[in-house]
Structure formats: structure tokens, C-alpha cells
Amino acid sequence: MLARVQSAALVGVDAVPVDVEVDVSSGLPAFAIAGLADASEQDAKERVRAAVKNSQREVPARRIVVNLAPADIHKEGAAYDLPIALGLLLATGQLRPGVLDGQIVVGELALDGRVRPVPGVLAVALLARSLGVRRIIVPEANAAEAAAVAGLPVVPAGSLVEVMQILDGRRAARAVNAPSAVLSPRDEVDFSEVKGQAHAKRALLVAAAGGHHVLLIGPPGGGKTMLARRMPTILPPLSDEEALEVTKIHSVAGLVPPGTGLLCTRPFRAPHHSASRNALVGGGSMPRPGEISLAHHGVLFLDELPEFHRDVLEVLRQPVEEGTITIARVQTTVVFPAGFMLVAAMNPCPCGHFGDPHRLCTCTPPQLDRYRGRISGPLLDRFDLHVEVPRLSPADVVAAPAGESSGTLRARVAAARARQRERFARTRVGCNARMGGRHLRRFCVLNDAAVALLRDALERLYLSARAYDRVLRVARTIADLDDAEQIRTAHVAEAIQYRALDRPAARPPVPQMPASAGVP
Structure with a gap:
């Protein structure tokens, strides 16, 4: 007898429908799984056999063939255990025919019949809603995640026995409360804790208001990491749509804690400089999201930027510009x-003291060139703001922290973002950093004085055409923070000063041997 149960497979961050076909026929006892399944699914026959037996049901000593269709999609993971077990029970007459029609089933089985959580349930739930299925059966630990999709009945499965009782009508499915779409974030850190660095704080406020990329340059201990880790606290809360996208990506990566609904805070990802290229952008035979996708709608922090491998940094060019990353493999191509x-x-240099008035830089000019050469010019050009973070003065170190809180700064950022949403209401642009050439010509009109200032900066700093556009975008954001419709000269001047690495740099002094030192 043949039975069919509907399930789903993950391709990138989306789910596609999969039919689990189970045929039980006469012949020598065997259990085979076909349909381009990986090793974990080949092991599913042992898990399914044990789970069915330990749930007081029978696995007949007959020929059992399972097909996961379509066969051209690679299937991996243990999410097909539960649909295979239910298909086996249907094919052997231990469940009533038709009880699974119009339902999607996913879940991993333990040997005792318990249903374990699987990744990507939110993507499966979104697929179920688009297909108009009657309901979805998911592991109990993933039920809150699936319930985030409005209008989709969710059946939490604690065990195979429970699912059989629900399908037979002997037990009612437990209710699942839909989680709140967006919760108020609870920040563990705050901008008011940062001492001094008023210039850097202002630059990060501008970056947050316009969604700009920022590079912090300064000696060790100046507060670069401290500032960066507080960046998410001044970004506006996630919208319903953004929360759904962020949760879906983390769900596919298996990073949503069991029992959790939508993620409510903006992601902050800080990979170590030893991270590989695949770890950063995603990869694998069946590509999975990397750090840049896990930071979607949030912040990706790369500390000690020159210490990253050159080839790892170069792959950032496309996602920084386009907001997506395309990964091509022999079997598939996905866009994250x-x-x-x-x-x-x-x-600023290998020893960290170049430009420090209180510490002598011991780096030679060739060392400085090699250090800065680890970051290519095209990548540096893609940073909207180059911000100097100098060493704190003794007075700032001993003084109590004083400055605006993250809540106050977040309100200013939210107001600027609201102006941008109104400005780009009929476009696909989400913030000033994503403006294209057509939008720059329309929304970044300069007066004569601002044009003259910018032309002078182009001649003195040798800015590229890309850097010129980035100055305009930053100036537009500064004007939004000032609630100004027109970009003024002061806005352009402030935007230009955030191009620190474009200024002509002085060479570090060559260390001199003390006069008292003799030559043997």
C-alpha cells in the first residue's frame, strides 16, 4: 500500500514542498530511502523503526521503500523522521486514510518516540501559509516559532504517540499562543557608559540614522570595541516584517532557542578574525547562512580588521553594496x-601608537604601508565614515561617564529613519545608505557654497566617485538629524570630516637610537 505525507526542505533561507512517499509491499524485509537524501536521512530508518516499536505500533517484516520527492532537491537533516513514521503507519493501515491530507509535517524522532526540534520551522510555516494547507505539525519546542505566522493553525508534537492520538481524534491538539511580533528590547549596555569620545559618538549616531558603514581607527584602549557593541542599542526596534526575516534566517541556521517566537532585538555578530570565508558569507554543499546573513537588519562588527585574511574581506564587496550575497554550488545557487x-x-599601525601625542610609534614607513595594505582600497572606499577614536585623556578616564543614553539617541535615530521612510515611500530604498544615483540627484541637491566645498574636497583628498556619493549620503543623513529639508554647507563639511583615511597621512617617525648608545 502507498501513503503520501507532505513535508518541506530548506533551500537557502526558504522552504520548498517535499512529498514523503511510503510504499509497503511483499518481498524480502528491507527498508530503503530514495530521493537524494544525505547520510542523516539514511539513518532515519533506524530511528523510525525504533520510535514506532517503542510507541506500541508495528513495523511489518516486509519491503518498505521511502521516496522523498522531488528527487532533484538535496535533503539533509532529520526533519523527515516524523513524516516517514506517519507515512509508514498510514501505509500499513495503523492510521485512517486521509487523516494527514492538507497538512505539512516536520520533526526528528528520538528512539523512544519523542519529537525533537529541527531548524527552519519558521520558513516551513511561511511555506505552509502560502500553500494554504489546513495545519502544520511541528515539534513542541518549535511551536512558538511556527505560531509567529498569522492565520496558520499549529499542532505541537511532543511524541509520536501524541500525534497518532490527535490524528485518530482521541486527543485534542494543544493550543499555541502566537508570540508578540516585536517586544521592547532590554539593553544590557548603554551609550551613557562610554567616557569621552564625543566625536565618535556623534559619528555612530549619524551612521545609525542613515544605515551607514563605519570604520573606527584608534590606539588600543580608546573604546572602539565598547562603542561598537553599543551600536544596536541606538538602532530603532525591529518592525514586524524585519523581525520575521531575522527570525527566519536564525531558524534556518538553528540558532532560535527552543520555545522562542520572533527574535525582538537587532542582531549583533562579531566573528573572530580567524573566521573563514564560508563562515563569514555562508557556504557548504547545501549553503547555509554565514555571519553577514545572520547580521541582516543588524550590525556586523569586525574587530582588528587588518588581521582578517585578505580573501575573506574581499568577499564583502558585493553584500556591502547590494545587501545580498549569492552563493553558487554545483547542485544549487542561493541568494541570502x-x-x-x-x-x-x-x-592606526602595527604598534597602535601612530598619531598618539603621548606614545612614540615604533613602526617604520614600510611596516605602516604593509599594515594598511592588508585592506584593499576598494573595500575602504565602501565605508561611509572613517572615524578617529583617540586615546582618552587622564581627565576623561577618571571622570564619571556623562552623555546621552541609548534611549535618547534611539529616539533621534527613529525620527531620522521616519523621515527617510516618508521620503522613499514609493521606492525600494530603506535608508539613506541605500540611495542610488537617481535618488542622489533627486534628494541630495546642494547649494552653490556646498558644491564649492565639495569640489575643493575632491581636489584635495582625491576622493573617488564612490566616495563622493557616500559623502552626499552622509550629508543627507546629517540633515535628517537636524530636521532640515535642504542639505546645508555645514552638513557637507561634517560629512567630509568623516573621511579620515582619505586625508594625506604623515609618515610615522623613524625610531632613533639614543645618543649615548655606542656602536661596538
């Missing part, structure tokens, strides 16, 4: 979202 804010930090 990567709309993150890039915040990076670096020392």
Missing part, C-alpha cells in the same frame, strides 16, 4: 539576505 551595517575597528 545581507542587509547589515558594517562596523569595523583597527589600530
